[in-house]
Amino acid sequence: MILTLLIHCPDAPGIISAVTGFFHSQGGNIVYLDQHVDKQAGVFFMRLQAEFARDQYGDDTEGSFLKSLEEDFTSTCARQFGMDWTIHREASKTRMAIFVSKYNHCLYDLLGRYETGELHTEIPFILSNHDDCRPIAEQFGIPYYHIPVNKENKAEAEARQLSLLKEHDIDLVVLARYMQIIGPGLIGEFTNKIINIHHSFLPAFAGAKPYHAAFRRGVKIIGATSHYVTEDLDEGPIIAQDVSPVSHSHSIPDFIAKGRDLEKIVLARAVLLHLQHKTLVYDNRTVVFA
Amino acid sequence: MILTLLIHCPDAPGIISAVTGFFHSQGGNIVYLDQHVDKQAGVFFMRLQAEFARDQYGDDTEGSFLKSLEEDFTSTCARQFGMDWTIHREASKTRMAIFVSKYNHCLYDLLGRYETGELHTEIPFILSNHDDCRPIAEQFGIPYYHIPVNKENKAEAEARQLSLLKEHDIDLVVLARYMQIIGPGLIGEFTNKIINIHHSFLPAFAGAKPYHAAFRRGVKIIGATSHYVTEDLDEGPIIAQDVSPVSHSHSIPDFIAKGRDLEKIVLARAVLLHLQHKTLVYDNRTVVFA
Amino acid sequence: MILTLLIHCPDAPGIISAVTGFFHSQGGNIVYLDQHVDKQAGVFFMRLQAEFARDQYGDDTEGSFLKSLEEDFTSTCARQFGMDWTIHREASKTRMAIFVSKYNHCLYDLLGRYETGELHTEIPFILSNHDDCRPIAEQFGIPYYHIPVNKENKAEAEARQLSLLKEHDIDLVVLARYMQIIGPGLIGEFTNKIINIHHSFLPAFAGAKPYHAAFRRGVKIIGATSHYVTEDLDEGPIIAQDVSPVSHSHSIPDFIAKGRDLEKIVLARAVLLHLQHKTLVYDNRTVVFA
Amino acid sequence: MILTLLIHCPDAPGIISAVTGFFHSQGGNIVYLDQHVDKQAGVFFMRLQAEFARDQYGDDTEGSFLKSLEEDFTSTCARQFGMDWTIHREASKTRMAIFVSKYNHCLYDLLGRYETGELHTEIPFILSNHDDCRPIAEQFGIPYYHIPVNKENKAEAEARQLSLLKEHDIDLVVLARYMQIIGPGLIGEFTNKIINIHHSFLPAFAGAKPYHAAFRRGVKIIGATSHYVTEDLDEGPIIAQDVSPVSHSHSIPDFIAKGRDLEKIVLARAVLLHLQHKTLVYDNRTVVFA
Structure with missing residues (x-):
């Protein structure tokens, strides 16, 4: 399963480190990362794709795994940096x-x-x-x-x-x-x-x-x-x-x-x-x- | 000697035929011709280059040959079709x-x-x-x-x-x-x-x-x-x-x-x-x- | 009726003048002309479009008018300059x-x-x-x-x-x-x-x-x-x-x-x-x- | 001071997280990060720019700060992932x-x-x-x-x-x-x-x-x-x-x-x-x- 994360939030030190650390700790392999900072506006933008192997969600379905990951992200990175964010599953059209x-x-x-x-x-x-x-x-x-x-x-x-x-x-x-x-x-x-x-x-x-x-x-x-x-x-x-x-x-x-x-x-x-x-x-x- | 002619004038039948005939009759070989008609405005545009060999101006200098050619053009094509036109010699910078x-x-x-x-x-x-x-x-x-x-x-x-x-x-x-x-x-x-x-x-x-x-x-x-x-x-x-x-x-x-x-x-x-x-x-x- | 003429033939002085003169004499108004000379090969190329009004073919059909024009072109310009040529009618798909x-x-x-x-x-x-x-x-x-x-x-x-x-x-x-x-x-x-x-x-x-x-x-x-x-x-x-x-x-x-x-x-x-x-x-x- | 890091090394999970964590821990603010994975060859590429404020190198000169940072990087990220890498200072022409x-x-x-x-x-x-x-x-x-x-x-x-x-x-x-x-x-x-x-x-x-x-x-x-x-x-x-x-x-x-x-x-x-x-x-x- 590949997840695509889109973020924008006020620029601050440590965002990339925190987000990549989060996905790493969840067992995801980051296969794409690009980011941009609008310096005048002080806004940070990121797109990240992480791949999760089948055995990483254990007995869970993809859906429940994603839900739990989203909850964790909300209470950690998203809260810390005040992020607007969405996560998209490859499967959904x-x-x-x-x-x-x-x-x-x-x-x-x-x-x-x-x-x-x-x-x-x-x-x-x-x-x-x-x-x-x-x-x-x-x-x-x-x-x-x-x-x-x-x-x-x-x-x-x-x-x-x-x-x-x-x-x-x-x-x-x-x-x-x-x-x-x-x-x-x-x-x-x-x-x-x-x-x-x-x-x-x-x-x-x-x-x-x-x-x-x-x-x-x-x-x-x-x-x-x-x-x-x-x-x-x-x-x-x-x-x-x-x-x-x-x-x-x-x-x-x-x-x-x-x-x-x-x-x-x-x-x-x-x-x-x-x-x-x-x-x-x-x-x-x-x-x-x- | 290569001469470059630029023309614009009201569109009318026979312009290309008249101009190419003129240069042909003067002994020039047409080495370039492009033309355009703005149909809405009814205006004809042309650029033509003609090459004249050394022996074509006889005893004349390039300058006097050109002057005589310009006079002929003025009294024929240019007058007939009401042309705005210029002729440029390659030599002049x-x-x-x-x-x-x-x-x-x-x-x-x-x-x-x-x-x-x-x-x-x-x-x-x-x-x-x-x-x-x-x-x-x-x-x-x-x-x-x-x-x-x-x-x-x-x-x-x-x-x-x-x-x-x-x-x-x-x-x-x-x-x-x-x-x-x-x-x-x-x-x-x-x-x-x-x-x-x-x-x-x-x-x-x-x-x-x-x-x-x-x-x-x-x-x-x-x-x-x-x-x-x-x-x-x-x-x-x-x-x-x-x-x-x-x-x-x-x-x-x-x-x-x-x-x-x-x-x-x-x-x-x-x-x-x-x-x-x-x-x-x-x-x-x-x-x-x- | 608009006719499109495509030509290539050995380069020679007077081709443009002859062809435009031909179409002019047939009553056509030249609405497009572009030509090119491959100097190394000594070959002349031309595309020309001429417009003929309804009354120009008199009692003839478009077809018979075109046939007669083609015959005239063959025996004049085409023969004189050794042309490969085709004429296309707008109507034919x-x-x-x-x-x-x-x-x-x-x-x-x-x-x-x-x-x-x-x-x-x-x-x-x-x-x-x-x-x-x-x-x-x-x-x-x-x-x-x-x-x-x-x-x-x-x-x-x-x-x-x-x-x-x-x-x-x-x-x-x-x-x-x-x-x-x-x-x-x-x-x-x-x-x-x-x-x-x-x-x-x-x-x-x-x-x-x-x-x-x-x-x-x-x-x-x-x-x-x-x-x-x-x-x-x-x-x-x-x-x-x-x-x-x-x-x-x-x-x-x-x-x-x-x-x-x-x-x-x-x-x-x-x-x-x-x-x-x-x-x-x-x-x-x-x-x-x- | 802005430092530019170029890396390539065998692809592995956790590289981005490790490198961004390293620069974060050294007090640098990441102002640019782009990475690429050649999947067929299994090679990871990254360019990262980090900004360090004047007070971050304390009494050190830029040179001694950079030297110490390079030593730390060598013994941590670079060793762990087997990196080919260079760090460039903006100042050097x-x-x-x-x-x-x-x-x-x-x-x-x-x-x-x-x-x-x-x-x-x-x-x-x-x-x-x-x-x-x-x-x-x-x-x-x-x-x-x-x-x-x-x-x-x-x-x-x-x-x-x-x-x-x-x-x-x-x-x-x-x-x-x-x-x-x-x-x-x-x-x-x-x-x-x-x-x-x-x-x-x-x-x-x-x-x-x-x-x-x-x-x-x-x-x-x-x-x-x-x-x-x-x-x-x-x-x-x-x-x-x-x-x-x-x-x-x-x-x-x-x-x-x-x-x-x-x-x-x-x-x-x-x-x-x-x-x-x-x-x-x-x-x-x-x-x-x-």
């Missing part, structure tokens, strides 16, 4: 809902990866404000919910979204070119659990029609940005970015076509980092472990 | 002045390239608002003018700059991390002849301290942008951009250190494109020929 | 067969693009030496042929492949991680019409297991290469390449996972360039027009 | 000799960085098999030794090189486009202390004239590789690589010009990593800490 509008390249890409086994996840449903992508959902055998959104029904639509997410026990919402603003209620319930792809190199060209804006400005490189969604549109913590060169010879449709490849790769990269518990959010920035 | 403040990595890089023969240019002088880089100028044997700039003497400083540029017959001003705003008089006289390097991926983080702003925003990629200087700060036509990945583990000084390499490479790339007559400006964007 | 073995990420990616309308093509069938990808073909409603290949049946397998390709009138074969060597008969019939993706930065790590070899060598960047297939394994003309940074912290499975994204993007890029008639092959290299 | 032949772009770049203060190093001398770069050395006020190398004098030349390196107490030799093969005697004395820049994306195009070979192969990307020098030419452990896109439109001189920028950036990156004690060599590969 994240349950991920995909929201999409009409552009389907990110959806196809995520579903292809899902089928291929690249993503350690379950996809209980796809949700859209349009009915266009239903055939794709059917092609991949995934339930599809069509929840139209307009000026009048925003609150109601959000309520339906929230109830679906809870009913299906969703841990992560991926906005795969979902072109509606996510309501504050949903953001509040899924803090740092909603990943969006924006089709520009943020903070350049936030908002609508970024490729048109990039074309007008005459940039020589376009980009895509995946980020956690916060109430400030396109302002959330950035997880991954990538870019592609363009020239005067590219039209806006060329930008859009090149951008599709960027968008799907960057979104998938961010989703994968999240699923592997490699991201921590602090002060509207991310720590992304290698 | 651009005269380039470098403006710098205190950061000297771009200056060192340009001077190293100059010594190595990478740049087809002469550098009559280096100008600075500080005296710090004087030893570098001396090291490379290039005159150095120290023109301090402050609130009170802006107009006077600009007048001295302009007079130096004219006295030395300068064709191109390169701002190699020159941290003062260029006055409108100088911009007016050197339209599309002043190249700046900005240490961000424009339009993101225009203005002062872009690395600090990029750090605060938590971007995963930093960039640099070289552009022609216009009266709107950091808003001029972009010539070249490049980027470098960063992570949470990089501090602001790390951004600055990584950025230095970007800045010097991107600035040199833009300068080289300009010196090779590969850039055309239209509608605050550049056409950059390959 | 390339018919593309996909060969695949077990890895399915490139297949999913191509089919996603096909559904999205990114590829101007028809896909009459998918062919594999295994039966594993059949469900994907069914998911997308495309016929699937399972032709096992082993030491004994190579000739027979190749014969069946060839007969399928001819029966379905295939113009382009895409090897989307097809792990068998293509027979010389098939290569002979489809010269510069078979595109392969190799999972390394060729010529580094040709042959089997390139990610394992890259890991052993300790490279800091991995790559993928798409190329036309020739009889020399992994030695054909390169169409597109891309790379991705790696570090000591990446295992071979990490290389493979990162490589999948490279492979699918690079293969799709090459396929798209071919479908848009932007590639020319000469001397085992490609000219790839912008 | 690496003494770096530069070898160069005729191409001077890497030399200019390193000297520019040296002047700017980018490199934490001293440069006691520049050595060359030609006299061409002497003016550059003089320009920067650095001693220059001209040691010609030919078939007859190889052993003697190597002896003179070695004696200069020892006399000047050199820790690192940088081959900044030095076009002679380094003798085995020198390599033996400076194992993992000689950094070369090769002008290709190794292992592609090892040996002479890589840009010519890359051009003939028709690659779409060129690269540069910095590596530690071993007796196998161009086969040593890779420290850094980078690449740049090329196209059919680039001639061999274009490859060479683009390559210069790659070479100088990649060489400087490797030198900087070495000077910051961020590299470890194992099994002809490098671990490069962030």
Whole structure:
């Protein structure tokens, strides 16, 4: 069994020594450790993976062993250093809902990866404000919910979204070119659990029609940005970015076509980092472990 | 003798045929041709290089041959299609002045390239608002003018700059991390002849301290942008951009250190494109020929 | 109607002028022209697009207009300069067969693009030496042929492949991680019409297991290469390449996972360039027009 | 005082806990820790930085404090786990000799960085098999030794090189486009202390004239590789690589010009990593800490 520990807490001397000592004393072999200190903010971040052999939990199940380890950690390291922390078991799969509008390249890409086994996840449903992508959902055998959104029904639509997410026990919402603003209620319930792809190199060209804006400005490189969604549109913590060169010879449709490849790769990269518990959010920035 | 022709004019059928026919009829062999049409604006751009053998100008000097060719071009193609055009002889070197403040990595890089023969240019002088880089100028044997700039003497400083540029017959001003705003008089006289390097991926983080702003925003990629200087700060036509990945583990000084390499490479790339007559400006964007 | 002309021929003065003059005289408006001269080899390459308005073919159909234009071109420019040339009509779709073995990420990616309308093509069938990808073909409603290949049946397998390709009138074969060597008969019939993706930065790590070899060598960047297939394994003309940074912290499975994204993007890029008639092959290299 | 510890040793449970405990008990605050396990080889690698406040060494000098700490480490962690290790003090500057032949772009770049203060190093001398770069050395006020190398004098030349390196107490030799093969005697004395820049994306195009070979192969990307020098030419452990896109439109001189920028950036990156004690060599590969 491999456990993944994510920590952030006020920086102090002795944290690494204490945590590695703790896992060592519990019989775990540390197979990964990376840490980061934000010196300005005085905050310590760590990701640690420890491996436990079958005979180390004795007669216990994995579950009861983990529970006891968590209790010990709480009363020792976590208390001593005032830690925010989570421990993840390799076995448990994240349950991920995909929201999409009409552009389907990110959806196809995520579903292809899902089928291929690249993503350690379950996809209980796809949700859209349009009915266009239903055939794709059917092609991949995934339930599809069509929840139209307009000026009048925003609150109601959000309520339906929230109830679906809870009913299906969703841990992560991926906005795969979902072109509606996510309501504050949903953001509040899924803090740092909603990943969006924006089709520009943020903070350049936030908002609508970024490729048109990039074309007008005459940039020589376009980009895509995946980020956690916060109430400030396109302002959330950035997880991954990538870019592609363009020239005067590219039209806006060329930008859009090149951008599709960027968008799907960057979104998938961010989703994968999240699923592997490699991201921590602090002060509207991310720590992304290698 | 190789001649380089740059054209822009209203788009119309038959331009390429007319221009290539013209050079063919003059005995030139076309060794390069690239063209671009901005369909929205209805503007045609072309760069063409034609080679003329020694015996083609007969008893004439290169200069008189060129003059006669230019007259013929003016009265035929140029008139017919209403062209803005220039013809450049390979032999003539651009005269380039470098403006710098205190950061000297771009200056060192340009001077190293100059010594190595990478740049087809002469550098009559280096100008600075500080005296710090004087030893570098001396090291490379290039005159150095120290023109301090402050609130009170802006107009006077600009007048001295302009007079130096004219006295030395300068064709191109390169701002190699020159941290003062260029006055409108100088911009007016050197339209599309002043190249700046900005240490961000424009339009993101225009203005002062872009690395600090990029750090605060938590971007995963930093960039640099070289552009022609216009009266709107950091808003001029972009010539070249490049980027470098960063992570949470990089501090602001790390951004600055990584950025230095970007800045010097991107600035040199833009300068080289300009010196090779590969850039055309239209509608605050550049056409950059390959 | 837009026509795309691809030419290569011995370099000579006056080609551009003659060709543009020809299209101008036929009433076409040249909307794209790019050319290249391989000076060492003395070969001229050109891609040109010309637009013809509806009233320019008079009572003719597009087909008869094109036929007449081709005849005129043959007897003028083509004869004068000894050209190899093709003219492509925008309307006609390339018919593309996909060969695949077990890895399915490139297949999913191509089919996603096909559904999205990114590829101007028809896909009459998918062919594999295994039966594993059949469900994907069914998911997308495309016929699937399972032709096992082993030491004994190579000739027979190749014969069946060839007969399928001819029966379905295939113009382009895409090897989307097809792990068998293509027979010389098939290569002979489809010269510069078979595109392969190799999972390394060729010529580094040709042959089997390139990610394992890259890991052993300790490279800091991995790559993928798409190329036309020739009889020399992994030695054909390169169409597109891309790379991705790696570090000591990446295992071979990490290389493979990162490589999948490279492979699918690079293969799709090459396929798209071919479908848009932007590639020319000469001397085992490609000219790839912008 | 900041100390940097580099370790490699057989992998075993408890190393991180023991080492961090050791530094904690000595009063150090761990400000950086990164580790890597090569699972196939069963080897553990670690880089750790610990900060000690002035009052922690009491009446001792830094030197005597460090000596005592090293003795303690030797008799505890190092012995227990069979470690290869080094501890570096921030204060001590690496003494770096530069070898160069005729191409001077890497030399200019390193000297520019040296002047700017980018490199934490001293440069006691520049050595060359030609006299061409002497003016550059003089320009920067650095001693220059001209040691010609030919078939007859190889052993003697190597002896003179070695004696200069020892006399000047050199820790690192940088081959900044030095076009002679380094003798085995020198390599033996400076194992993992000689950094070369090769002008290709190794292992592609090892040996002479890589840009010519890359051009003939028709690659779409060129690269540069910095590596530690071993007796196998161009086969040593890779420290850094980078690449740049090329196209059919680039001639061999274009490859060479683009390559210069790659070479100088990649060489400087490797030198900087070495000077910051961020590299470890194992099994002809490098671990490069962030």
